[in-house]
Amino acid sequence: MVGAGPAGIYAADFLRKSGTDVEVDIFERMPAPFGLIRYGVAPDHPRIKGIVDALHRVLDKPGVRLFGNVGYGTDLKLDDLRQFYDAVIFATGAAKDRPLDIPGIELDGNYGAADFVSWYDGHPDAPRAWPLHARSVAVLGVGNVALDLARVLAKSPAELLSTEIPDNVHSGLLGNAVTDVHVFGRRGPAQAKFTPMELRELDHSPHFEVVVDPEDIDFDEGSMAAIRGSKQVDMVVKTLQDWAIRDRVEHPRRLHLHFFHSPVEVLGPDGTVTGLRTERTELTGDGSVRGTGTYHDWEVQAVYRAVGYLSSHLADVPFDHESGTVPHKSGRVLDIDENQLEGVYVTGWIKRGPVGLIGHTKGDATETVTSLLTDAPNLPSAPQRDPLAIEEYLTERGIAYTTWGGWLRLDAHERELGRLRGRERLKVVERDEMVRVSRRD
Structure with a gap:
């Protein structure tokens, strides 16, 4: 999974609840998860930010791993992911x-x-x-x-x-x-x-x-x-x-x-x-x-x-620049000839455009996960299936990735900063500081 916002986390949740023996790794370019909820919702909307509680429960479950501070297209490309995973779902949203x-x-x-x-x-x-x-x-x-x-x-x-x-x-x-x-x-x-x-x-x-x-x-x-x-x-x-x-x-x-x-x-x-x-x-x-x-x-x-958001072109993935979306059929990514790109899927705003409310991404995720599970028996297996292999790969490349445990440390740190000011949380802004706190022993 590429993208740890609501779309990616909902898709991970549906995969884990499908009854299929599946492990999900989520890659996120930010050191912290939750995407739009953390970086796209106004700070005076605690009601909407409460959605984080539901997303938190998904990432807290066994079988789902978070790799933060890892950028697709800079730290990893599609061929890299195919070495470790049978399928890839892009849920990168719209940020421009x-x-x-x-x-x-x-x-x-x-x-x-x-x-x-x-x-x-x-x-x-x-x-x-x-x-x-x-x-x-x-x-x-x-x-x-x-x-x-x-x-x-x-x-x-x-x-x-x-x-x-x-x-x-x-x-x-x-x-x-x-x-x-x-x-x-x-x-x-x-x-x-x-x-x-x-x-x-x-x-x-x-x-x-x-x-x-x-x-x-x-x-x-x-x-x-x-x-x-x-x-x-x-x-x-x-x-x-x-x-x-x-x-x-x-x-x-x-x-x-x-x-x-x-x-x-x-x-x-x-x-x-x-x-x-x-x-x-x-x-x-x-x-x-x-x-x-x-x-x-x-x-x-x-x-x-404020006339709309636009998704960014993903390296090695087809892209419709006019609509700002990845061409797909029921979440299956299609190439220029409308042939399915084997084992590659899309969900969320990168799939349907930046319309609707956050909860609407659940429908996208359901459709995409259904397509993936239908295709799964015929997908080739990744060459390196050991869960530790991707960790070794990132470490060898010198990528200071963060984890779910790291987010829990950062979360506690921000809450403590807030407590000292009489507030619920004081958000850490600098990337280096986020990574330092997340990776602290």
Whole structure:
């Protein structure tokens, strides 16, 4: 298994529960497991981070081993894995930002959601500082990630001290100059992609006001069909309607949710972001929108793109660069001629794209594991089947890999750091320090 996030761990769990005599090794490029849960979920979401408890139980079982701090494509390649394993499942997720092709997107002050999330989640490969000089900020996109970004930008740093936010992030947010965060969606409230709970959480902070323009509350027949057909859409719409008609209360910070505004250009004549131009859109009857030719310029000093994540091409594995996924049939990886790549499988976002919630990866894992188990009797056996062989190989190559026992040490260390501050956990950020603590005797 390549990838120790939810997708990889769910697949390992289904394999172990299948009744088949199988041993699973999981390789993870980070020194710690849990992928998206540790490095992709906002620190003020302890409810979602509770999923770690379930993933922890899987990795704690016999028959599943973790090899952290091992990068696929740098420390190991596919031919290496085939020496030790009958089959390989890739569950590497999506960690890059999908590009947005509009003029001015290259200006200084444009940022990708994935990069900002990595910073505030203490990813070892992220910068330790982040520019937070902008008073007015635009966030492009109306999914859960866009709301996470907007909420972290608008919150008081003191509100985040009860979380596992790293020290460098808290220090950076203390200097945050923002007064207004503008979130833009090109379609209407009924087409927003965030979940009701994520939306309602915006209104829990006493340190900023959520603002919705009544003119942005509009529906056509396609929108009404979406509302009637989905309880979640109905709840989102009702929340937005309530916010649009309530009285305004003055706050030092404001979080604006804008609909029917399509970004067309980032402005900045001197090479630095000074504004965002949007075109007003209107519904066409089926839930889609078209441009009206009416434009609005917003004075902002930073633009964050939250228009989707994108997976990375894996060495020696076919890749569809347009969709950002590995071509497959029921999880079986296919080559350019649509022939199955023997013994190679895929699950999670690298398989279906970065859509849906974390729990949706269970369905992916079930399908992929079913395909693997169906193929298993006809797969060639790996030449080196001794479980110690891969450990010897990594050691000979000088790879300072971490283990499940190492994670337990790091986990205890972070919790102790947090306890000394009156917090549940204080996350270690530096990779070398993570490895040192994990490999400590």
